Amino acid sequence: IEGKVIVPFVVGKDGSISNVKVARGVDPSLDKEAVRVVSSMPHWTPGRQNGSSVNVRYTLPVTFKLQ
16 A cells, blocks of 8 residues: 555644644555654644744645555
8 A cells, every 4th residue: 555645733832743633545554654653753843923932733745655
């Protein structure tokens, strides 16, 4: 099974990742793995607006390819 899973999520004010969902999936097993990988990423640098940290919605494509 190969394909690209589109995963939107929110990077919080503290850099934590939350609200991980699947916008466009390929297969239930790949969708579950993409959510697991994105959820387990280390903290990101939070977005800033007018000098203060803000929540930012981000969409990440996760590509699965057999080699």
